[in-house]
Amino acid sequence: MSTTWSAPGRVTLIGDHTDYNAGLSLPFGLDRRTSVTVRRADEPILRVRSDSPGAGPVSVPARVLELPEPPAVDGWAAYPIGMAWALAQAVPGAIGPFEATVTSDVPVGIGVSSSAALEMAVGTALAELFGLDLGPAELAAAGQRAENVAVGAPTGILDQTAVMFARRDHGVLIDFADLARRAVPLGLAAAGLGVLIIDSGTRHEHGTGGYGQRRAECAEATSVLGLTSLRELGVDDLDRVRPRLAPNVFRRVRHVVTENARTARVTELLDAGRAAEIGDLLTASHASMRDDFENSVPAIDAAVAAAVDAGALGARLFGGGFGGACLALVPTDRAEQLAAAITAGVVAGGHPDPVIRLAAAADGPRREPDPG
Known part of the structure; x- marks a missing residue:
């Protein structure tokens, strides 16, 4: 069988x-x-x-x-x-x-x-x-x-x-x-919204390079501050811990702490059926990864900027970074127009044509019919 x-x-x-x-x-x-x-x-x-x-x-x-x-x-x-x-x-x-x-x-x-x-x-x-x-x-x-x-x-x-x-x-x-985990209704279709996935064409590997370095920097901060994890810090703690950390390590910490706050707020808005209000938080997340976590690349920065300039509600790098893709939250009735504008903006910046498609949230693992 x-x-x-x-x-x-x-x-x-x-x-x-x-x-x-x-x-x-x-x-x-x-x-x-x-x-x-x-x-x-x-x-x-x-x-x-x-x-x-x-x-x-x-x-x-x-x-x-x-x-x-x-x-x-x-x-x-x-x-x-x-x-x-x-x-x-x-x-x-x-x-x-x-x-x-x-x-x-x-x-x-x-x-x-x-x-x-x-x-x-x-x-x-x-x-x-x-x-x-x-x-x-x-x-x-x-x-x-x-x-x-x-x-x-x-x-x-x-x-x-x-x-x-x-x-x-x-x-x-x-x-x-x-x-702990729970399902959060996205409510995008009801809001007339969709998510564009924008493949920059820049590839990444988690087994090498910056990903491991960022993990090590976060672990260093946890050790220096005597914490079990960075989750113990809130946004109000950042000024207090800054003098105890090397500048690059502090920036990593600031991304993690502020990203937790943004994630909590996006969840609150989605739970309340206010998907159209999450865009600025997505864009702020990208700025944090670009400037504090320093895991973006120019092609993705260009795509995010082009998306927001063209009328996306928000856009951000996602995943491990150091290449890969970003997403843009867009009105579905303008998705094709925005995709063309994003491509034009990326190419104008001297980067390769991105591959762009509209994505939907799908179910997890499932049994498929036996082949043949």
Whole structure:
């Protein structure tokens, strides 16, 4: 027998780089999905294949599931094989040899969490195939372990949690102090609004570079200030702690603290059915990431500026940053016009044509009809 599950990508409406600081985030599931079909293998191997260009089949011995450390696998296959290893660590002896086939239309490298979509599709498919008694939160935790240990990317659990608990037409408010979460009605369609996803064409990698440095700077601030997490600070505390921190570290702290406040306010407005009022908070979030967290790039700054100048209610970089994509909150009846204006503004700034599409909030993992 075989089973097929799919999982969505993720867009953070607001609340980035708050997850590993015990803060607040408000993501939603992207209406692009990764599907994984799995079946038991006839030989003692784990074999994964993908329809992506250049992603040939990869096989490893099934015995790697019993090892305390994940197998050394390069490239895209580290995610599904790492997920299988993480599940085997959570439920020893439950997973056997399998073959998996991956198809996806979730863009890679733009900050919409193609990795978590793959991990959660693999996780839910293997959970059914091998009868694993694991809930959504446990699958999300296994996905984070796979990404941290098997892939070597120092990410938090935002992406996996957002994917597992995504709900159509809703965001997922996640409080990373205790991983509490709840669905938040976005109300965009009722307000005549939509979200444009603007791919800058600049790619990023979480396994290297600035993402890990920013995490280290946040950890440094937590240590210097004698805190358990940056969540213990409010906006009113910033002037008090500033003299104790190096200037760049203080800026990182200021982003996290003010981003928590913005996320809380956006949630309040959405709960009240006032989606049209969140735009300025989105744009302020981008300015904070650009100036304080310093994880934006010129092509994305140009897209955000062009979007706001053209009449978007607000726009911001989302995801890990250092490339990727931004979003713009726009009236749906002007989405095409605004997309053209954004493209013109970005190109005028000397950057490549962005890829722009209207996105919707989608459901989390689901079982798909068996192929054939």
